[in-house]
Amino acid sequence: MPKQGPLLVVSNHPNTFMDPVVTASLLQQQVYFIAKSTVFGSGFQNWVLRQMHLIPIQRREDNPQQEVNNAEAFAASFKALQEDKTLLIFPEGNSFNQRRLRKIKTGAARIALGAEAEHNFSLGIKILPVGLNYSAPTRFRSDVFVNVGEPIEVADYAAAYQQDGSSAVQALTETMRQRLESLIIHTPTDEEDELARQIEAVYKEELSATIPATAPAYAHDFLLTREIIKSINYFSRVSPERVSSLKQKISAYQLELTRLRLHDAVVGKGSPAVFWQSIIGALLLALGLPVFLFGLLHNYVPYLIPSKVARAATDEEEWYAPVMLTVGMFAFPIFYALETWLVFEWLGLTGSSILAYLVALPFSGFFALGYWGMLQKTQAHWVLLRLFVKRKDTLAKLRLQRACIIQELEQAKQEYLQHAKHLHVSREQ
Incomplete structure (x- = not known):
C-alpha cells in the first residue's frame, strides 16, 4: 500500500x-x-x-x-x-x-x-x-x-x-x-453463492493441489473459491441441469451430516485414525479441563453479552460485528475489573498474585475458545466411532454419497480445466 x-x-x-x-x-x-x-x-x-x-x-x-x-x-x-x-x-x-x-x-x-x-x-x-x-x-x-x-x-x-x-x-x-x-469473491446470485459454499465444504481440500506453487499461503482459500465460482458460472451456462443435480446431491449429503451430528472433514477417515485421534483428544481435554473451567467461568458472560446486544439492537447482519466489537471493548474490561475487585475483597490477593490473576483472565478466555473447538472435533470422532460399531450400513451409505459427489466434482474439474486451457490458447493465438 x-x-x-x-x-x-x-x-x-x-x-x-x-x-x-x-x-x-x-x-x-x-x-x-x-x-x-x-x-x-x-x-x-x-x-x-x-x-x-x-x-x-x-x-x-x-x-x-x-x-x-x-x-x-x-x-x-x-x-x-x-x-x-x-x-x-x-x-x-x-x-x-x-x-x-x-x-x-x-x-x-x-x-x-x-x-x-x-x-x-x-x-x-x-x-x-x-x-x-x-x-x-x-x-x-x-x-x-x-x-x-x-x-x-x-x-x-x-x-x-x-x-x-x-x-x-x-x-x-x-x-x-x-x-x-x-x-473479491464475486457470486452473481445467492443460489450460486450457496452452491459455492457447499462445494467448498466438501471439495476444497482436494482442490488445493491445483493452486500454483508461487501463490502465498494466505491467498489459497481466496484462489480456490474464486475458481469454484468461475466453474459454477461455466457449467451454469453450458449444462444447467447438471448444476441443479449436483446441488441436490450435496444438499442431501449435508442434511444427512446434520442429522448425524457429523461434519465432512471426519467422514473420510478410517477407523484406526479416528480411534487414536479420539483417545488423544480425550486425554488433552481431560488435562485442559481445569483451565477451561477457569476461563469459562471468568469469560462466558462478557463473551455472551456482545452477541446478545447485537441481535437485540439490529436484524441486519452487516451491523453484528461492529456492535459486538464496540460492546466487547467495554464488557471485557468492566468484567475483568469487577472480578479482580471481588477476588481482592473475598480472597485478599494482593501484589504479584492479583496481577497474575488479572493476566490469566484473557489468556484463559482464549484457551477456553480453543478447548471448545477441540471438544467439538473430538465429539465428531466419537459419533463416527459409534457409527463404525453400531450403524455400519448408515456410515457406508453416507460415504457412498460423498464418493459420488467427489467423483462428479472431479470429472467437472477436469472438464473445466480443459476448457480453461483451450480458452487460454485461443487468447494467445
Whole structure:
C-alpha cells in the first residue's frame, strides 16, 4: 500500500464499520473517511466526527424528498487530495453482507477527476482498489483476506475528461468496478453463492493441489473459491441441469451430516485414525479441563453479552460485528475489573498474585475458545466411532454419497480445466 498521498482508496463494503477499521489499520498515514451524512447529528457530535477525519456526504436514498448538495463535501475532498492526504471511500454506498460487488456510484471518480482538473492533472492522484474478503463476517476471530490491487493513475483520464467529463467519470468508475470485482469473491446470485459454499465444504481440500506453487499461503482459500465460482458460472451456462443435480446431491449429503451430528472433514477417515485421534483428544481435554473451567467461568458472560446486544439492537447482519466489537471493548474490561475487585475483597490477593490473576483472565478466555473447538472435533470422532460399531450400513451409505459427489466434482474439474486451457490458447493465438 502506498505510504503517502494524494491517494483515494476505494473498497467493497460487506461489514459496515469493520471495513474502514480493517483498511485504515493497514495504512501508515492518516486516513480521511467519506461517510454518509446521516451519521452526523448535533454540533458536538459533528465536531467529534470531524476530529476523527470524517467528511459527510449526502445520498439521495437517505432523503429522497431533499435536494442533494455535496459541494462542501467535494470541496473538502479536493482540499485533502491537494494536500497529499489519503481518502477512503466505499463506492457501493451501502454495506451488504454478500460475496458480490453491488453497483458502484460515480462519486469517487468525480472527486478524483475534479481534484486533478483544478490543477491541470498535475497532482498525481492515484486510486487504490482494495478487496475485503471475510471468511465469517459475524464470527469472533474469523479471518479477513485484504486483497490490494494495482493503483489507477487518474492522470491517464485527463484527455478523456477534457473532451467529455461525464464519459470520463463513467469510464473511470467502470475501471474501478472491474478492479474491485477481480479482488473479491464475486457470486452473481445467492443460489450460486450457496452452491459455492457447499462445494467448498466438501471439495476444497482436494482442490488445493491445483493452486500454483508461487501463490502465498494466505491467498489459497481466496484462489480456490474464486475458481469454484468461475466453474459454477461455466457449467451454469453450458449444462444447467447438471448444476441443479449436483446441488441436490450435496444438499442431501449435508442434511444427512446434520442429522448425524457429523461434519465432512471426519467422514473420510478410517477407523484406526479416528480411534487414536479420539483417545488423544480425550486425554488433552481431560488435562485442559481445569483451565477451561477457569476461563469459562471468568469469560462466558462478557463473551455472551456482545452477541446478545447485537441481535437485540439490529436484524441486519452487516451491523453484528461492529456492535459486538464496540460492546466487547467495554464488557471485557468492566468484567475483568469487577472480578479482580471481588477476588481482592473475598480472597485478599494482593501484589504479584492479583496481577497474575488479572493476566490469566484473557489468556484463559482464549484457551477456553480453543478447548471448545477441540471438544467439538473430538465429539465428531466419537459419533463416527459409534457409527463404525453400531450403524455400519448408515456410515457406508453416507460415504457412498460423498464418493459420488467427489467423483462428479472431479470429472467437472477436469472438464473445466480443459476448457480453461483451450480458452487460454485461443487468447494467445
